[in-house]
Structure formats: C-alpha cells, structure tokens
Amino acid sequence: MNKSKLGDLLSSLKFNDQGLIPAIAQDSVKNDVLMMAWMNKESIEETFATGRVCYWSRSRQNLWKKGETSGQHQELVDFLIDCDRDTVLVKVKQHGVACHTGRRSCFYLSVSENGDTTETMSVEIDPKDLY
Template structure:
C-alpha cells in the first residue's frame, strides 16, 4: 500500500455525514469491536444499530443495542465503567466498526479488563 493510501485510510473516520456508507445486516445491526486507544488491546465486541451509533457519535460514550433485551445500553451506565470514544473506523467492506476508546475500569461484565480472557488451545 502506498503512503498516500495509508494516510487516506487513517483519515477516513465515521461522521454523521458518511453513515450511509455503512452496511448494516438485515436485522439492522453492525458489529462493533472496541479497542483500548493506548494499549491497542481488544476489549469487547457488541452490536450497534443506526440510532445507537448516532448516540455514540453525539454523546462520546459507547452505546450499543442489546439483542437479548431489545434495548439500548450505554457501556458503564450501571457499572461506572464508561468507554469514552476517541475514534470510530469501519472496515473495507463497510460492515464492521472499530471503536477506539479510553476505558474506565473493566470492559467486561465479569469485571475483567477485556472480554477476551479465554483462549482456545491450538497446539
């Protein structure tokens, strides 16, 4: 990839104006991977719909759609473990989000820093 393309990709972030470029699934949801801005650790994955994404952009804290409860939830509203949004990117297929955050406290509901604390042994 050329330096110009690298720079363009780094500068292309989600704004209210380019939400139309995103490809939400037939259920109206899009996966959102949340990553610690400083450590680059993957913290969690949850789903957003268009309204929760707009609220995330507007409010500066991650807001998701609960598939089981069928309601919005702001990460940290109950626990105090908020995620303050730094940047939102989307992938080459426009069907997955990557949200970099400043994480306050644990990201996982098990009170761990990351939801990805278990490993499948491959050898």
C-alpha cells in the same frame, strides 16, 4: 459531527437484516481488544452525540449505554470503518473493566492446540459489585 455528515456515514454502512453492525472495542492506548458488541443507527448517533460509546443490546432490545449501570464506561477516541463498511472499530478510553465478568477484556480465554482453555487474565472487580 453535523447531521448531514452523520447521515452520510450511516447510509454508507452495511447493516445486517436486523439493522445491526458488529462493533469491536479496542483500547486506544494499549491496543488490546476489549469486547465485541452490536451497534445500530441510533446507537451510533448516540455515541457521536455524547462521546460515550453506546451499543444495541440484542437481549434487551434497546440501547445499551456502556457503563450506565456499572460505571465502567467507554469514551470514544476514534471510530473506524472496515473496507467492506460492514464492521466498525471503536477505539476507546476504557474507564474500569470492559467485561461483565469483571475482567479488563471479554477475550480472556486462550485455547491450546489440544483444545484446553486457560484464563489469561484475572477478575479485577467482582461482577456482583458491577450490577
């Protein structure tokens, strides 16, 4: 994407007071939701420049190039914006697992009517082997 079009995109998005926008990652083939993270203008620029999804780490206060240390990266397939322009959906080709717990998705806990939680997927990679 050229710089002018990217600038137009970034100026149209509604970032919060910290300059962040929620980003939901979804598998482009299976359509399962993999994770939710935050993006800022710089991480969106990096994502479009490289084709690999980049987020903003609130805990480290810097860019989080998904898979940089674990190898479990995400290739950008599509970048969608919601109707209010305050949330993005990144459709990705997931390489490996998406969750730091070693599961394919961060959304693996199901809550029953009585409030009990059940794990709906197992660990695929020992988290100690990821980092």
